Amino acid sequence: MNMLNIVLFGPPGAGKGTQSAKLIEKYQLVHLSTGDIFRANIKGGTELGNLAKSFMDQGQLVPDEVTIRMLESEADKSPDAKGYIFDGFPRTPAQAKALDNFLATKNTSITMMLALEVEEEELKKRLLLRGQDSGRPDDKDPAIIQKRIDVYRNETEPVRDYYQAQNKYTGIDGIGSIDDIFSRLCDAIRSIAN
């Protein structure tokens, strides 16, 4: 059986983490969130965590080399997966190329990119709201939130073109209730994966 490998894409606060939680349950996929893995390392006080924190607290991307190595070792922990949801990865074209090469060594590939589309004002609102009780330092400061959005526009948006060139890109309206957006994602998966 072919694996179902989904890149869930979108700006900070678009709902990637929120929708991933629902998708992994429905499709029995392995969830690989680079943001979550970094935060777990920060909590555990590991060397990787300390390095990641110095970038994340500034709203910057963690360097590609570190992120790619970490993602691959995390994916290797689930060799029998029916598929993966890549949440917050790839965030640069170099990460996207590395992911293609990595999956090729497993005789599989990305099935589709689903890109959540949400405008900037709504993103800022959601992140500041989460910042009130999540304990995430990168959600508390409007200047850091703006920096993350700028980094997304400058460094991450080209990843969309990378998948568009492979005919794997689908845009999804990311405004509305969490359940409505989830239905849109499921409809897209149904029409593409079959």
Ligand code: B4P
């Ligand atoms: P991430 O952890 O990926 O965080 P994020 O972009 O803020 O998105 P997240 O998934 O958490 O939020 P969501 O949209 O679900 O990255 C954090 C940092 O880690 C990056 O800035 C970077 O430094 C580093 N990093 C991670 N991956 C990296 C990589 N590959 N390369 C380099 N660096 C990397 O939700 C946001 C909020 O909106 C939530 O509070 C949610 O409840 C709310 N929400 C969701 N859906 C909603 C809806 N429909 N309506 C209203 N609110 C909604």
